[in-house]
Amino acid sequence: MSGKVLVTGGAGYIGSHTTLLLLEAGFEVIVVDNLSNSSLESLRRVEKLSGKSVTFYKLDIRETDKLLNVFSEHKIHSVVHFAGLKAVGESSQIPLEYYEQNIYGTLSLLKAMQKYDCRRIVFSSSATVYGDPASVPITEDFPISATNPYGRTKLYIEEILRDLAISDSKWNIILLRYFNPIGAHKSGKIGEDPQGIPNNLLPFVSQVAVGKREKLSVFGDDYPTVDGTGVRDYIHVVDLSDAHVKAVQKIDNLTGVTTLNLGTGNGYSVLQIVEAFQKGSGKQVPYQVVERRPGDIAECWADASLAKKVLGWQACFGIEDMVTDAWRWQERNPNGYDD
Ligand code: NAD
Ligand code: UFG
Numbered sequence: 001m002s003g004k005v006l007v008t009g010g011a012g013y014i015g016s017h018t019t020l021l022l023l024e025a026g027f028e029v030i031v032v033d034n035l036s037n038s039s040l041e042s043l044r045r046v047e048k049l050s051g052k053s054v055t056f057y058k059l060d061i062r063e064t065d066k067l068l069n070v071f072s073e074h075k076i077h078s079v080v081h082f083a084g085l086k087a088v089g090e091s092s093q094i095p096l097e098y099y100e101q102n103i104y105g106t107l108s109l110l111k112a113m114q115k116y117d118c119r120r121i122v123f124s125s126s127a128t129v130y131g132d133p134a135s136v137p138i139t140e141d142f143p144i145s146a147t148n149p150y151g152r153t154k155l156y157i158e159e160i161l162r163d164l165a166i167s168d169s170k171w172n173i174i175l176l177r178y179f180n181p182i183g184a185h186k187s188g189k190i191g192e193d194p195q196g197i198p199n200n201l202l203p204f205v206s207q208v209a210v211g212k213r214e215k216l217s218v219f220g221d222d223y224p225t226v227d228g229t230g231v232r233d234y235i236h237v238v239d240l241s242d243a244h245v246k247a248v249q250k251i252d253n254l255t256g257v258t259t260l261n262l263g264t265g266n267g268y269s270v271l272q273i274v275e276a277f278q279k280g281s282g283k284q285v286p287y288q289v290v291e292r293r294p295g296d297i298a299e300c301w302a303d304a305s306l307a308k309k310v311l312g313w314q315a316c317f318g319i320e321d322m323v324t325d326a327w328r329w330q331e332r333n334p335n336g337y338d339d
Helices: 013-024 041-050 064-073 088-093 095-115 149-167 201-209 237-253 270-281 305-311 319-332
Strands: 004-008 028-033 055-058 078-081 120-126 172-178 180-182 216-219 234-236 256-262 287-290
Touching: 004 013, 013 028, 013 041, 013 078, 013 237, 028 064, 064 095, 078 095, 078 237, 088 095, 088 149, 095 120, 095 149, 120 149, 120 237, 149 172, 149 256, 172 237, 180 201, 180 237, 180 319, 201 216, 201 270, 201 319, 216 270, 234 237, 234 319, 237 256, 237 305, 256 305, 270 319
Parallel strands: 004 028, 004 078, 028 055, 078 120, 120 172, 172 256, 180 234, 216 287
Antiparallel strands: none
């Protein structure tokens, strides 16, 4: 199967990996991104790795007129929608910015799609919509809730998409709820390039290992988990991207709304990640235990069997691949794409 896929936020971490895999699968890819949290260098590297070109538009998805121009220039089969803001802590400080960029941005995109009769969308949702789950592993029918503005934007967008599908049966919508994406492409050419101090565990650990930060703060060791530190379902970004390719390949047959967890089904604690990273990189990662981070939950991992049934997808990479690939990217690009 081939055709044109529009990727919003395609210069970002998950977007650049997905763009690469879509190109390799034979799709033509059009990326729109305002580069607020990314650089064009990621797409240049994607082009080199794939030997194919990406059509790029620097625009903000809130600029509906510009999006309409993109749809008028290309007959787009489906949209993979990554663009948005994603920092949980920041979302409590500047909630209006999050609601505007994520929710208004999505409305703008959906209106442009509707006008050009393009009704197939794959949306980046998050395991954050499960709030503090009553038990693990989490299945897609668990109740959803949010504890911060970022999580609420994901939850509201999911609801908006469900309303849209009810109003018009021609929409095919896939909501992908990611657990914790980490790692990088095997080539070491593309990876996660956080601006400033990383919020997430893996980029922080990588920056400690490469000597950019002194030590990791472990947020609490008194959770009811295997060793007291938080447990998450880490998933290799290439596995995650592969699920998007399969979603695009299957979307014509998936009418209405399909909601899928993307995880491995395995949970690892913070200290288990530190240990795996040290083993994979041969570097020491000094750490100290500090207070719990407000809003964190004890443990969270997926039942990902529905994605296997619906998409024929399952994660292939284990934790060793995830940390080794993260380290290769960090070691070769200590300053991210600025190098
Ligand atoms: P990222 O910041 O690397 O990528 C997002 C991209 O969107 C960036 O290139 C940014 O410049 C662009 N962008 C932001 N606002 C835009 C706007 N208004 N118009 C146009 N472009 C805009 O983030 P990522 O980690 O690749 O995440 C991609 C998506 O996946 C996001 O929607 C995020 O909420 C979701 N998600 C990420 C994680 C995670 O841990 N990384 C987990 C769950 C869900
Ligand atoms: N952690 C530390 N020290 C750090 C960073 C994180 O100990 O410096 C711990 C956290 O307390 C948690 C674990 O490492 O136990 C993972 O934390 P992350 O910040 O990497 O990831 P979260 O699970 O908190 O959140 C991520 C994304 C969210 C998304 C959520 C969905 O950042 O956007 O996964 O599960 F909503």
